[in-house]
Amino acid sequence: MPVALFALAIGAFGIGTTEFVMMGVLPEAAADFGIDIPTAGHLISAYALGVVVGAPLLTIAALRLPRKTVLLALMGLFIGGNTLFALAPSHDFGMLFRFLAGLPHGAFFGAGAVVASSLAKPGQKAKSVSMMFMGLTLANVIGVPVGTLLGQQLGWRTTFLLVAAIGGVALVCIAKLVPHQGRPAETSLRGELGAFRRPQVWLALAIVTFGLGGGFACLSYVTPMLTDVAGFEATTVTMLLSLAGLGMTVGNYLGGRLADRAPMPALAGALLGLAAVLTLFSATVHSKIGATITIFLVGVAAFMVSPIMQARVMEKAGGTPSLVSAAVQSAFNIANSIGAYLGGMVIAGGLGLVSPNWVGAVLTVVGLALAGVSAVVERRETAAAAAVADEATALTEEAALLTEAAPTEEPALARP
Known part of the structure; x- marks a missing residue:
């Protein structure tokens, strides 16, 4: 399989970890912000809202841009959002930065699936796409438990700094390993809608x-x-x-x-x-x-x-x-x-x-x-x-x- 797929899988691993690890460190975040568990649960909802808003809007904005450029920009936004969340001074700022971290989620998987398909040999498109999504499933097996343990021992903020670092690794790997895709063929927004x-x-x-x-x-x-x-x-x-x-x-x-x-x-x-x-x-x-x-x-x-x-x-x-x-x-x-x-x-x-x-x-x-x-x-x-x-x-x-x-x-x- 093309080595570029591993770069996409690393990005998927980081995104999957940041989405689900919040559930594991929820008590620590609640105690740090001085709020109860139900209120801390809004941090999960804020990320989800970011995905809901960002998935269609960023996909539409990137319809005619080179896919590699899109992937790099989205991963940069992902790194920034998670870094800011790790440094959030209050629950309100935490909500804002979790929303920001969620914006690139859906668009990354959409663009990544297109790139993975383009790299595949004939008859192996589904297999190539599944390789990227393997990073998402591994996030639940490895990333979330490790991030939870790290958050319990060193604080939840350390967990999200690690997530941002994973995003940095993904950014470098995408830049080095994913070939230039060129501009996509003419796409009709009317047809998509x-x-x-x-x-x-x-x-x-x-x-x-x-x-x-x-x-x-x-x-x-x-x-x-x-x-x-x-x-x-x-x-x-x-x-x-x-x-x-x-x-x-x-x-x-x-x-x-x-x-x-x-x-x-x-x-x-x-x-x-x-x-x-x-x-x-x-x-x-x-x-x-x-x-x-x-x-x-x-x-x-x-x-x-x-x-x-x-x-x-x-x-x-x-x-x-x-x-x-x-x-x-x-x-x-x-x-x-x-x-x-x-x-x-x-x-x-x-x-x-x-x-x-x-x-x-x-x-x-x-x-x-x-x-x-x-x-x-x-x-x-x-x-x-x-x-x-x-x-x-x-x-x-x-x-x-x-x-x-x-x-x-x-x-x-x-x-x-």
Whole structure:
């Protein structure tokens, strides 16, 4: 595989780490800023909001720029945002800088996927793109647990300075290893926006928002659940977060395999499984063994949804996938924001640290219902398309019969 893919994977590793490690160091950040856990959860939502805003706007702004230039600029913004967050003097400034750090997230993955595809040999485009996203999954297995442990021992600010340093390594590697891409072919913004006229695109984005929002309602507050409810030591939580990351990696792999075979049944199974596991976690979190097993299953079920929906939304977008692909990242982080916000609300309302699991189960059931609507709409669209095709075939056959039955005009005899 081209060595340039490793440069993209390092960038994805840094982005994945900064997105999810906030969940691991949430208690430390809350104590440092002098706020409670639900209020600190807004730092998760601020990053997610940055992704939601930045993904479409920066993608549109960069449509006609060379991809390598775009990647370097986005990674520079990523480094700046995380550095400023690590130095934030107050919670309010922290919210602002987390928003800034989230802006390049979606656009980086959109541009990176295009570059990865262009570097691939024939028939290996999906494999090349998966190599870049491998950095994102490894962030949950390695980056988040290590960052959490570092934050507990040396302070959460050290964690985000390390994240900024990872961004610096990615910047240098992209500059050295990614070949110049040139200006992209003429791209029509009208064509990209036209994909959003399709109801199935909006349904897919809504499924991502609510389905994955359920998972994030749990994962946003998993650290205080494991320490204050399950009774784990803070240092043990890092190993459990690594286990959750391993579950995410397994779920991502399974979802990717199933997306090519039976996407809608796989999606329904993943969402139903996630709702069940979140409900189960409300009981098993009181047991160390039960919590350990269940947190792995939460990761598996939640991240099975992501590749299935990525494939589906790209399919429904037709030939204009760039902006829709960025919109998936926006939906993913709206899910993150909604899950963190609603989970914090029920905790602040006095329902306890376990209550985000119930919120997550409800959100996931909403996503499952939307998947059912999408399946019904798809069946109707398929039936309508088949009816149009049958009618066209019938008209063609009728025209052919009329042509055969028409009398042949005799040629006029030549006059003497």
